[in-house]
Amino acid sequence: MVLFALQITAELDNLTDLQPQGGCDDPEFTYLFKLKCQSCGELTQKETAVSLSEAIPLPVGKGTTNLLQKCKFCDREGSVTMIPGRGRPLTQMLSEAGKFAPLMVFECRGYEPVDYVFGGGWKVQSLAGTTFDNVDLSEEEFAEYDEKGECPVMISKPSSTFVVVK
Structure with a gap:
């Protein structure tokens, strides 16, 4: 287990505060990435969808997982279980x-998860306090005008990485 x-x-x-629409532990937010x-x-050819709202019983033992899948090449089974409570929004300072x-x-x-794909379902807040809901980052850019703050707002160059943690 890693x-x-x-x-x-x-x-x-x-x-500031870029995060999934319902917060970092949003059960309805779908994470899309390839698996190795x-x-x-x-490497899986298509992106795999994983969300907290999907709970699949483990075939052996007790408990559930969020994804149970067989490798199409070697036929080995693997699982991906999401662990909420450790995420936080991307702030302007970061x-x-x-x-x-x-x-x-x-x-x-x-x-092993690789190649995360940004999609829709994000929210972000302007420095003036305006919340932008259901932001779509699939085009890797979001631009609007903040009436309250009287300034343009933009998200560009989203990128991701997977790191091993303890």
Whole structure:
């Protein structure tokens, strides 16, 4: 069992607190990424969707997982279980420093997550306090005008990485 933290960063202009719509532990937010089999090294061709709202019983033992999948190449089974409570929003301060914010932790057995895909369902707040809901980052850019703060706001260059955590 290895724990991987999904960490994100982006350039935030006049914005702060980039996170999933319902917060970092939003059960409805779907994480999309490719998986690499730890047995044979095969990379899934399509993105795999994982969310807290999906609970699948483990075939052996007690408990549940959020994803149970067989490798199409070597036929080994692996699982991905999400561990909420360790994520936090990407703030303007972290963004300006070029640092990453941890978003979600995944317990992986038999797989390694790679290549996170940004999509819709994000929220962010302007420095003037305006909240922008259901932000779509699939085009890797978001731009609006903040009436309250009387300034343009923008998210650009979103990027991510998976790091091993304890």
